[in-house]
Amino acid sequence: MCLSILAVLCFILTSVSSNRVIELNEKFLDIYKRDGANPWLVMFYAPWCHHCKQLEPTYALVAQSIHNEDIGVLVSRVDCTKYTSVATHFSVRGFPTILYIHKNRIVEFLGDRTREDIIDFGKRLTGPPSRPIKNCKDVDNLRKKHQVIVVHFGPNPVWSNFSEVAESLHSSTWFYHSPSSCEKYSDNSIYILKSSSLGQEMDLKYENKSDNSLKEWVYSNKFPHFVKISHANLNQLLRSGKLLVIAIVEEVKSIGRLATQQHVDFKNMVENIAHSFDDQDKFVFCWTSFVDLINSIAMHTISPIPNLIIINSTTLEYFRVDGEPNSQNILNLLKGISDGDINLRPSGGDGYHHRLIRWAYDGYSSLTNMYKGNPILTLLVFGLPMIFLSIILYSSCCSDVFEAREEDDEDEEDSTHNKQD
Incomplete structure (x- = not known):
């Protein structure tokens, strides 16, 4: 397996920087489906993208952490200005975009671009949508590890629906299941357990057994307490x-x-x-x-x-x-x-x-921020087109007025000459 991974890396590698981030080229399109041994975490970037440059140090730390923990995810990136076919294949329209890619499964990262959130994203998707809890003591350890977890305790008729919800929210939320009940939690029930940086905890119990509302309940309560x-x-x-x-x-x-x-x-x-x-x-x-x-x-x-x-x-x-x-x-x-x-x-x-009003305010704010950041460039970008537009409008509109005045002056001169004659 190690040899196959090395072969893959040698095949698609264009350059490897001092960190653990792998540089990909267009041959990645032939590789990712054929070699399904390892999932990929790929950042699609452009060299001119300011947000991409800001993310680079964080992404390097992500690659190093995933390598140290031996999660099995290959952290990589691709320059979309060089390899546009790769960006087109994955329908990438903005930079930076981070995708989890494993065979035919493609999931976009939509969380905060922090080291912890990106690593959590990769860890969640490498495992099953809902992970087993073998011992009730593990619940406390999981609460210390994650700010929010969704847990199903005991066998329950809604178990199949819980699996569906876990599958649909797999990329953003940690789901667990315990086949047995625990002392603090009711049997045959679903909880959202939250922990905060202040060491305080909050338990939310799912009361409505309707299949349609479980996903909505989890979605509206899946956020950390602060x-x-x-x-x-x-x-x-x-x-x-x-x-x-x-x-x-x-x-x-x-x-x-x-x-x-x-x-x-x-x-x-x-x-x-x-x-x-x-x-x-x-x-x-x-x-x-x-x-x-x-x-x-x-x-x-x-x-x-x-x-x-x-x-x-x-x-x-x-x-x-x-x-x-x-x-x-x-x-x-x-x-x-x-x-x-x-x-x-x-x-x-x-x-x-x-x-x-919001559209107008956003436009005004963007223009103001551009001017504060680089007033000369802003004046050139917006000032020169306005000057040229003014000249064009002046030439097209005012020239007719001047021509009309000249014709009137000529008519007056002719009438004056006629009277004198």
């Missing part, structure tokens, strides 16, 4: 059908730390509220440093930062804290929303006029 929002997972959160309670903070992304202690304290305060608030069914507690995402939904710039916003994931309506966003004011707002206080009026929405 989840970070990024460009990668925002759409998944917006499909949860819940209210998103979002702490907005500033982060120095180059070092992965919050800007000041004030932002750290605010994030910790909201996380404590997330664990202590009674009504957990309606809310998903989150935090983010991607302020542009939240500004786009709100259609205006939120200030000051740190701050808090509560967004209805279905309607995109949102609530803001009245006054300073301290612990008491946040709790009052949460309680008012939970109780259905009619005095609370949301802003925003997802109607046609809201979409038009």
